[in-house]
Amino acid sequence: MIEQLNDVQKIELEKQWEVLSYGVSSIIPEDEFKEKIAKSIKNEKPLKVKLGLDPTAPDVHLGHTVVLNKLKQFQEFGHTVQLIIGDFTGKIGDPTGKSIARTALTDEEVEHNAKTYFEQFGKVIDMEKVELHYNSKWLSKVGFSEVLKLASTVTVARMLERNDFHNRYEANKPIYLHEFFYPVMQGYDSYALESDIELGGTDQEFNVLFGRQVQEHYGREKQVVLLMPLIEGLDGVEKMSKSKGNYIGVDERPQDIFGKTMSIPDALLMKYFELVSPLSKEEVQEVKRKLDEGTLHPRDAKMKLAASFVEMLHGKEAARQSREQFINVFQKKAMPDEIPEVMWKGEEELLIVDLVKELGLLPSKSEGRRMIKNGGVRIDQEKVTDVNQTVQVTDGVVVQVGKRKFVRLRSSS
Template sequence: MIEQLNDRQKRELEKQWEVLSYGVSSIIPEEEFKEKIAKSIKNAQPLKVKLGLDPTAPDVHLGHTVVLNKLKQFQKFGHTVQLILGDFTGKIGDPTGKSIARTALTDDEVKHNAKTYFEQFGKVIDMEKVELHYNSKWLSRVGFSEVLKLASTVTVARMLERNDFHNRYKENKPIHLHEFFYPVMQGYDSYALESDIELGGTDQEFNVLFGRQVQEHYGKEKQVVLLMPLIEGLDGVEKMSKSKNNYIGVDDRPQDIFGKTMSIPDVLITKYFELVSPLSIQEVQDVRRSLDEGTLHPRDAKMKLAASFVEMLHGKEVALQSREQFINVFQKKAMPDEITEVMWEGEGELLVVELVKELGLLPSKSEARRMIKNGGIRIDQEKVMDTNQKLLVTDGAVVQVGKRKFVRLRSSS
């Protein structure tokens, strides 16, 4: 197909290839991807780009935007995004990386999670140009004889090659038969929608490749798989995850997004720019070069990165305000303009460590003591020096824990 393109179409092919392959961990198979783009250009027919959503975890963080940004690039070239909400597969739950079987979801839970997903995704991609699908539409109609035919396309030995199943089998932990059907059903989604491309994280390789297998089983053109890298969280070690509390949430307050971004390890700056920020390839390359040459300080690079995240999710004006507030609070040691207020009903003096715990700023008094020893707790901007220090709460007193947690106390007395 590539050789059939004219010069203008070949230039368009190279342009799309450069952008759509950028930042991708692996393309399976690469040559077929080029052919699909060429066919799309030649026939003026958009590619169908699939992303399956697990309805069990609706809280979207910047780790998810690695895939969302790639979908946004496909949209800019006029391709069609197919978002599939696994309301049927969610009743099994994706076993990837799990040491036990997942708990099945109710229909109400799936609907609630779907609404949350779509609201958050809309901050990154154009949801008005997205095809939304629920896989119960076709999977609930598949007869048992058809399920048996699909099951015959994969062996138990192949399933046990998966790390999660392999480890559970070795540790004599139960593997339920229905869990084997999750990747098969995910593959059937690709057949039902005639998907050209499927996106997923590198940990989803086993599942997304099933789409090719099922499509081939039915004699259809096989999809190409784009695997996107997983991004480390704020700790710089573990994959970004809410359960590990190392995430930047899409629904976080703008000032929190900015502040959390400033705390990422320097070694992750270019990776975050490349995979998460909405900046162009050329802008990212300029940042990388400036960091390598030492003409751009990592702190300033992170300021640019943080502003790009806030602008992507909340707009340019809010990004400028968040940057100014960060400079005032963390560089000029001023207090933020907006501080959460809490009505305090207690009377008399109490230990600062007790106050901090009661306010929910830290999980325990021992953690509060540790924070005081490290100079991380302030009352009205005065550093608390003694772990046994007591405080008589007054109206308007500001309690600060760390760099980002502020509470203004209100008292009726």
Template sequence: MEVDTMTNEFELTKEQEQELQRQWEILSRGAVEIIPEDEFKQKLAKAIIKKNPLKVKLGLDPSAPDIHIGHTVPLQKLRQFQDLGHIVQLVIGDFTGQIGDPTGKSETRKQLTPEQVKANAKTYIEQLFKVLNPAKTEVHYNSTWLAPLTFAEVVQLAAKTTVARMLERDDFEKRFNNNQAISVHEFFYPLMQGYDSVALKTDVELGGTDQKFNLLMGRQLQKEYGQAQQAVLMLPLIEGLDGVQKMSKSLGNYIGINEEPNQIYGKAMSIPDELMVKYYKLVTDLPHEEIQAMVEGLEEGTIHPRDAKMKMAYTLVRMYHGEEAAKEAEHHFKTVFQKRDIPEDIPVTEIDQSKLGDGKIWVVKLLVDLGLVPSNGEGRRMIQQGAVKINGEKVEDVDYEVIVEDGMIIQVGKRKFAKIKLN
């Protein structure tokens, strides 16, 4: 899509028009929706003419200590903004995190304690800077401006919108129609997220498509407070390893950026073929041209899906653990999996993580629970015969305690396999 001719407010030189077109193509790539598109282009043009970088905001509530690659979709876009000279406003929701975003929830979320939020936030920054450039990132904690608000100021903030407007949200509307409880404090979440944009005078805010209501609240509040309204850039949500539901730690269908290299590589190899292109475009740092060549190769049949998946697995490990770790993870995968004739269509067995206690289980009990052997006695015999392997490694001790991991492959004999999915 080409950039429309600017209004009379801006007069661009030919070089500036080319730069505007370049930035627009990069920043709009992969976006589901930009609201309003014309305003976003105007902001870009103004930033180029005045050499004044845009302030681009992303808010993150530290509801869990670790980040998965689904979280990195907006981070990759933020890095593109940074590489083009713009400034990122990273808002750690240490205040809003105590309430919890009600988006997509069918019931009131459990509130986190300040201690939980603080502990989670501490690990966030280190992980975020695996993608972002620290030199072009402003880190803000929204308790800085939200905690000091007086009750009178909170009432004034609440007066900026209506209950009817709040009930336009799908999740609130469904709960209201189903006679499910909606706590008053949940209405304050979008108000507080919007107020973050007021406090920081944000130019552009990023978020997933599920955040549309909250993102537009920022525009509404900026207008109410007499500020220029931010543009909103929405990015797609990414499905998890199951290929169906949104990537989530609670669903166990995620790849954590802090996971061990072999685990990242192995999980990436389990991504459904039909999602590969989406993953390439949204969660890798590969150049657009390289991704496009990969897409064309897959469509034409000149690139095998397995080779494309191995390239992606290598890239993800390299991004978060470095080149050497990626080489080792690839070697491990080829040695353990490819050369052991492990089939690709291994049946998946869910294990309730809460029942594992310290995360360990007696290997013989595991074999029985997975249905790979009919009894403890048979399990012992198979181990003594050297017929039991975990991730391709032979188990020789019948008293071995297995540290259960998501994606782990258990093998008995030459034909019995089970892949573990932690629930």
């Protein structure tokens, strides 16, 4: 197909290849991907690009934008994004990385989580140009004889090659038969929608490759798989995850997104630029060049990165204000212009550890004591050094915990 392209089409092919392959961990297989792009250009027919969503945790964080940014690039070239809500597969739950079987979701949970996904994904990709599908539409109609035929395409030994199943088998933990059908059903989604491309994280390789297997079983053209790298969270070690507390949520306040970004370890700075930021490849390369030359301080690079995240999720003005507030609060040690206010109806005098817990600034008194010992609690900008210190609640007093949490108390007395 590539040989059939004219010179203008070949230039377009190289342009799409350079952008769409950038930042991808692996393309399976590469030659087929380039052929699919060429075929799309030649026939003026957009590629169908699939992303399956397991609606178990609706909170989207910047780790998810690694895939979302790639989908956005496909959209910009005119290709069609297929978002698959696994309302049927969600009844099983993806076993990837799990040491026990997943709890099945209710219909209400799936509906709520899916709605949240749509709202948050819309901050990165154009949801008006997305095809939305629920896989119960076709999977609920598949007969048992057809299920048996699909099951015959994979061996139990192949399933046990998966680390999660292998580890549970070795530890003598139960593996339920229905869990084996998750990747088979995910592969059937690709067949039902005639997907050309499927995206997923590197931890999803086993699942997304099933699409090729099922499509081949039915005599269809096989999809190409693009595996995206996983991004470490703010701790610099674990995969970004809300459960690990090392995440930046796409729905967080602009100043919180900015502040959290500034705590990213220097060693991960370029990975975040390349995989998460909306900046172009050329802009990212320019940042890398300046960092390597020593003409750009890592702190200033982080500020550029933080501003790009806030602009992507909240707009240019929010990015500008967040940057100014960060400089005022953390570089000039001033308080932010806008501080959340709380009407205090409790005791007029109480221990500082009780106060920060009551305000929800910290989850427990023990965490409050730890934060005080580390110098992370201030009253009207004065550092609290005594865990047994009492606070006189007066109108306008400002309580600060850590670098980003401020509350101004209002008293009716």
